[in-house]
Amino acid sequence: MPEASGRPAYDDTNVFARILRGEIPCKRVYEDAFALAFHDIAPQAPVHVLVIPKGPYLSLSDFGRHASEAEIAGFWRAVATVTAQLGLEDAGYRALTNIGQDGGQEVPHFHVHLFAGRRLGRMVPASG
Numbered sequence: 001m002p003e004a005s006g007r008p009a010y011d012d013t014n015v016f017a018r019i020l021r022g023e024i025p026c027k028r029v030y031e032d033a034f035a036l037a038f039h040d041i042a043p044q045a046p047v048h049v050l051v052i053p054k055g056p057y058l059s060l061s062d063f064g065r066h067a068s069e070a071e072i073a074g075f076w077r078a079v080a081t082v083t084a085q086l087g088l089e090d091a092g093y094r095a096l097t098n099i100g101q102d103g104g105q106e107v108p109h110f111h112v113h114l115f116a117g118r119r120l121g122r123m124v125p126a127s128g
C-alpha cells in the first residue's frame with residue numbers, strides 16, 4: 001500500500017527486518033551503526049554475503065532517495081569494510097542488488113549481495 005507521498009510502504013515483517021530486530025538468527029560477518037552483513041542462507045557462490053542498511057528502506061532506489069547522507073555514506077563504507085575484511089578485493093568479487101519484480105527481488109529490504117570465491121561468469125543470464 002503506497003503512503004500518501006507515493007512512496008511504497010515498508011513491510012516490517014520481512015525476514016531482514018526480523019533479523020535486524022534479533023527475532024531470527026543470522027551468521028553475522030560485520031555490524032556497525034549503519035549496516036549489518038551476514039552470510040546468505042542459500043549461497044550461490046563460495047562467498048555469498050548480504051549487506052543491509054539498518055534503516056527501513058525497500059530498495060536501492062528507495063535508499064538513494066530517502067536515506068540521510070550519513071546513512072548512505074555509512075552503508076557504503078560498511079560494504080567496503082566487509083569486502084576488505086573478507087579479503088575479496090585482490091581476486092575480485094561481484095556486488096549486486098535486485099530491485100522489484102523484474103530485478104528478482106524477494107526480500108523487500110534493500111540489500112547488496114557480495115559474491116566471490118570463483119569466476120562468476122556472465123553478468124546477466126541469457127534468459128530466464
Ligand code: AMP
Pocket residue numbers: 015024026039040041042043050097098104105106107108
Ligand atoms: P533477493 O532475491 O535479492 O531479494 O535476495 C534475497 C536473498 O536473501 C536470497 O539470496 C536468500 O537466499 C536470502 N535469504 C532469505 N532468507 C534469509 C535468511 N534468513 N538468512 C540469510 N539469507 C536469507
